[in-house]
Amino acid sequence: MTADSQPISPPTLSVVIPCYNEGENVALLFGRLLPVLEGLAVPFEVICVNDGSRDDTLDRLLEAQKGEARLRIVDLSRNFGKEKALSAGLFHSRGRAVVPMDADLQHPPEAIADLLAKWREGFEVVFARRDARTGQGLSEKLFAKGFYWVFDHLSDVRLPREVGDFRLMDRKVVDTINRMPERSRFMKGIFAWVGYRQAEIVYHQGERAAGTTKFNSWKLLRFAFDGLTSFSNFPLRVWGGVGAMISSLAFLYIVFRLIRAMIWGVDLPGYESILMSVLFLGGIQLLTLGIIGDYLGRVFDEVKGRPLFIVRQLYEPDGTG
Known part of the structure; x- marks a missing residue:
């Protein structure tokens, strides 16, 4: 189809692709994605969100x-x-079904046909489960397993295993997500929280087509902590129990020292025990303040009410924007 043709509105399918420094992948992406979408024989649109790319x-x-x-x-x-x-891509999507996917082709476009088939059966959310983690080392796989275990035990929301952003959502699901006002957007948790009738397909995750991943170990750790604090207040509540336990141990130690002093007399206080007690309790206090500060920072962001994103320009196929 040429640029002179008008897109069908509203389309049946919207494919949403966030892009950050994915210049090397653009031609590869469309060379593989567009033939697949053409073969589906449904009206579609592709929404690419340029997230401040520097290339x-x-x-x-x-x-x-x-x-x-x-x-x-x-x-x-x-x-x-x-x-x-x-979130910006979902907000601008118009399709009756919306599929978010990555630009690096680790999410195979060929799986979209299977997602659509499940959607036509009446499912409102169809998530794609990878059969294996491609291109990740042992430490990354163990970290992912640990995160899912912690999230499931500390949050009321259960995340489906080995499922990323690649999925299909009905229009009503996307509209529900777009109405959610929070600024801390852990999308995997939000996708799971909204519910609706769900099904899954299994796909094989491919290698990254070009370029390098934008996530390092620190970013992954921060992302995991953001997800946990977005859907659980357990890190706040747990310190009440930790404080009670430490206070009880300290009280028992005081009683022990008093009894010992009454029986054997007062001995020279131990420098090491005082130092360890001060450092241990100081570390616990700083850790607690750090967690409280993280939650307080989230409250601060929510109260400011700034927009989730700012669109510099929307480029429509007809040249408007």
Whole structure:
């Protein structure tokens, strides 16, 4: 289809793709995605969200749009992060079914047909479960298992195993998510929280087509902690129990020292025991204050009420925007 053609509105399917420094993947992505979508024989649109990329991602997306009238580009004013870029894509989607996916082709476009088939059976959320974690080391796999275990035991929301953002959501599900006001957007938790009738398909995760991952160990750890604190207040509540336990042990130790002094007399206080007690209790206090501070910071962000993202420009296929 040429740029002179008009996209069908509203489309049946919207594919939402956050992009951050994915210039090397743009041509590879559309070379594989568009033939798959054409073969589905349903009206579709592709929404690419440029999340403040520092390379030529936007230029390559605009070049691709010249030959594809169903490509819409949301250019954010800066890098807001993948979760908020995904939120921007969902907000601008118009399809009756919406599929978020990554730009690096680790989410195979061919699996979209299976997602649509389940949706046509009446399921409102169809998530794609990877059969194995491709391109990850043992430490990353153990970290992921540990995160899921902790999240399931500390949160009221259970995350489906080995499921990322790649899934299909009905229009009513997307509208529900778009109405959710929170600024801390842990999308996997939000997708699980909304519920609705769910099904799954299994797919094989491919290797990254080009470029390098944007997540390092620190970002993954921060992302995991953000997810936990977004859906559980257990880290706050647990310190009440820890404080009670430490206070009880301290009280028993005081009683022990008093009895010992009455029986054997007062001995020279131990420097090591005092030092360890001060350092231990000081560390517990600082850790507690840090967790409280993280929750307080979230409250601060929510109270300010700033928008989730700022769109610098929306590039429509007809040249408007």
